[in-house]
Amino acid sequence: METAFQLFDCDYINNNSPVVRLFGKDKNGKTVCAFVKDFFPYFFVLPEEGKDEEVISFLEKNYKQLFFKAEHVEKYLPIGYRKEKVRMLKVFLKDPSQTPVVRDELRRQKFIKDIFEADILFKYRFMADKNISGMKWIKVHGPAAQTSVSKTDRKISVDSVEPIDDDTNADLKYMAIDIEVVSLKEGVPDPQKDPIIIISLSFFPAHEGNNTLLLMTKSIKKVDRDILIFKSETEMLKEFVSIIESYDPDVVLGYNINGFDLPFILERLKITKNSRALGRCDQKIVTSRKFGMKTRNSMAGRVVVDVYELIKESVGKGLLRLKRYGLGDVSRELIDEDKIDITHGEISKHWNGNEEQVKKLVDYARKDAELVLKLLLSKRMMDKFVEISKLSGLLLQDSLDGGEAVRVENLLLREFNKQDYVIPCKPESREIARREDEQQARGFKGALVLEPIVGLHTNAIVYLDFRSMYPSIFVAYNICPTTILFEDEKEFVKTPSGSRFVSPKLKEGIIPKIVHQLMSDRDKLKKRMKSATTEDERRSLNAKQIAVKYMTNSFYGYTGYVRARLYVLDIASTITACGRYLIQHTKNVVEEDNKFKVIYGDTDSIMVRTQTTDIDEAFKLGDFLEKKINAAHEGKISMKIEGVFKSLLILTKKRYAGFMVEKDNEQLKEKMTMKGIETVRRDWCDLVSKSLYTVLEIILKEQNPKKAFIYIKETLSKLEKNEIPIEDLVVTKSISKSLKEYKGVQPHIELLKKLKKRNPGDAPGIGDRVGYVIVKGLQLMSERAEDPEYVKQNKLKIDSRYYIENQLLPPLERVFEAIGISKSELVGVGKQLLLFDAIKNGVKKPKEDQSIKTIDGFICDRCNKSFRRVPLIGRCDKCSGEIMFYSGETKSRYFVL
DNA sequence: TAATGGTAGGGGAGGAAAGTAGGCTCATAT
C-alpha cells in the first residue's frame, strides 16, 4: 500500500531496536503514523594513523550490547580545502539514547583523532538520510501496522520512504487553550497547591459545532451553550483529556502556553492522576523542559505554538512595533479587539463573588482563548515557519522553537553529506570558552559606518544599497569552510581583505552554492508574486520569499557564532572585511569626479548628495550611479537605487529622518522614513514620539522651524497644565535579567521591586516590559518611577518638569541643533515659556508672605537654569542672576523649613 | 535527545574619582 502525507512530526521509540515514527496528515485530512524499522544511529570516527582495528576492538570489548557494526568509509574533512578524502570509520550503534555515552568515552581514547556527527538527533539523522523535510510531503510503502499505541487514523509499517514534490498544505486543526487558576496564597499560582478552575478552549474548525468550550468547576445558573460544569477539578481534567483526543488538534496554542498553561496543566494532571499522554501516542506523555528562562513542551504528533513567544520574536526582529506584549495590548494593536478587563489578582475575587462576577470571569477566559486563536490565524503567524521547515528540513515544532543556528546546521548537514563531507560535533564548553577568548583577544570587527554629514540636506539625496551584501560576498569569493586555504594552492580567489579561498573551478564552496541557489529562488518567488492572481497565492509566495531571505541571511552570523559546528572566525571576519572594503570603495567611486558627495552610509548602503532638487533628475542620476558602481564591482555584487530623499535630516550615525520618494512600478510614492530617532524607539513615551514626529515632519516637508516652535510651545504648555493624558507619558522598558543581576539603579527595575512587593503574582518577569511614569518628589529619578495605574488610583502628581527637561527637550534640542538653531535658544524658549506662561495663566504670586512651604529645587531668577542641588552662591553661574527657591511655578527668595 | 546568529552605535542615568572653591581653624601680626 502506498500512502502520501505531509510530515508533521517525527520521533522514535525503542522496541529492542529503534523504530522511527513519522506523523502527518494525508490529502483527505486523515492523520497518519508511519513506523520505520531497521535504521540505526551512527557517527564517524577518525582514528589515529593505522589505529582502525583498535577502535573496533575497543567497541566490541566495552560495548558488547550497544555496538552494532563499523564500516570503513572515505570522507572529506569539513574545514579547510581538501583535495582528498580521508579514511574513517562509520560506527553504528543499536540505541540512539546511548550514543552520547559511547561518544564521550571514545573521545578520551588516545587512538582517536576526531569524531564527527555524533550528536545529530536521531530523527534528523533519519530525515537527512531519507532526504525528507518537516512540512513537506512524503510517500511511504507498506502494510497497515498492528498497534494501538499511536492514536492516528492510519498506521503503517513502512518498507520505504521517499520525498515527493508537492507544495500544498494539508488543512490543520487548531485548538487554543487558556486556563484560570485561583491561588490560595498571594503571588504566583503554585501547581502543587492551587487548582485549575476554568479551562477555556477555542477551536478552528469548530468542534462538534462549538467554536469554544468552557470547562469549569462551579455551577452557575445562566449557562451558555458552550459551558460544561464539573463537580471536581479531577473530572474536568479528565474531560479535557478526552476532548483533545476526540478533537485531535494538529496545533495546540495559547498565550504564554509554554511558560504557564501547559506546565501547570501537566502538574495538575499528575496530581489528579489523569493521563498526561496528550499527543498522538499513548506511550509518550507530554514533556515539559526548562532551559534557563525558557520552557519547551513537546506533544508527540502535534505542534505546540506559543503566540506570546512569536509576538516577542517578531518585535525583537523589528517586524512588528509594539510597546508591550500583553495579550490585551497585542490584540488591540493587531486585530483591534479588546480583552475583558480582569487582572490576575482579581481572579479569585471574581470566582468567589456573585453570579455576575463569575459570569464575567467565564467571559474573560473565553475571550482570551478566542483572541489567541484569532491572532494566530488572521495574522497567519505560522506561514513563515512552515516555509522555514520546508527549506531547512526541520520539523515545524523545531522551526518555531529553535534559533537560526539549528536551521542553518540542518541544511548544511544535508548538503555536506551529499558531497561526502562530514560535519563536526557541536563544540564542548571548553571549546566554546576558547572561541570566546579568541574573539576577545583578536576582536571580530563588524561593518563600516561612514561618518555622516550632520544637518538638514535639502538637495535630492539618492539612497542606494547592495543587494544581499553578505550572501553575495560568500558567492563572489567562494567563501566556505570547505574552500578556505591554509596551504598553497595555484588557483585561488583572493578577497580584498587578503584571505584566500580555492578557485570555484577546483571546488565550488557548499555555502556559496546554497546561498546562490537561495538568492535565485527568491528572485523567482518575487517575480511570481508580482503576477499572482489571488491574494492567497500572493500571501503564500510572500511567506516563502521571506523564509528564503531569512535563510540566506543566516549564514554569515552562523560562521561567527561561537556555538556553531562550522564556526570559522576567519570566514566571519573575511565577510565583514569585504563588506567594509566594498562600501569604502563605492564611496570613492561615487566621489571620483567631485559631482557627488556621499553624506552617509551604513554597512551596505550609501546616501549620495546630488546638485539637484528635481526628483526625476535625481532618479536619473541614481541610475547612472548604479551602473557606474556595478561596473566598478565587475558583476560580483550589485547595488540598487532604493529611493530619493527630497529632504534628509541626519543627526548622528544610525539616526536620521527623511522625506523619501520611492519608485513602485514607475509610480512615485512619498513617505517619511525615520531611523534610530526617538520616534521609533520604544523606550521613550508617546508624547515624545508623537511630538518629535510632528516636528520632524514640519521641518522636512515644510522646512519651517518657526511652525515647529509654535507646536512645541503648545505641547509644553499642555504638559504644564496637566492636559496630556497619562498614557502618553508612559515610558516602557524591558526586563532583561533577574533582579539580582542588575548592578545599577534604573527606573523600571526600581518600579519592578515596588510591584513585586505590592502584588507578587502580577509582577512582570524577565522578558516582559514595564511601563512607568515619573512622579514628583525629591528622590533619584529612578526611585520616582511609578505604575501609571497606581498613579491614577492614588492621584499622584506627575513630574512635568522631568517630562520637559528629560523627555521632550533633549531630542528636540538635538534636532534643532542639527538645523542650526542653538540649544540655548530652544532651552530658553522651553523653560521661559513654561514659567512665564504659567504665571500669565494666573498662578498667584504671593504678596505678603513671600516664603514657600516646599521646594522642588533651585532656580536662577534670571535665566531659569535649574539646579539639582543647592548652589552655595546666590548667583547663577551662567548669567549671574540670583538663585531662588521654587515650588511648582512659584519662586521665592525665602524658604521656611 | 534537548537552547541561545553577528557587530556598530547612540544615548540616558548613575556613580566613582579627581579637581576645585570656599569654609573653618589656627597661627600670627598689627
Added chain:
DNA sequence: TACTGATATGAGCCTACATTCCTCCCCTAC
C-alpha cells in the same frame, strides 16, 4: 612690661560641589 581685644591675613585642611569619565543598560541599524 605684660596682657587684652579687635582685626586682618595666610596656611593647611576639610568638605561639598560641579564636572568629567566610565559603566551599565536598552534599543536600534544593518
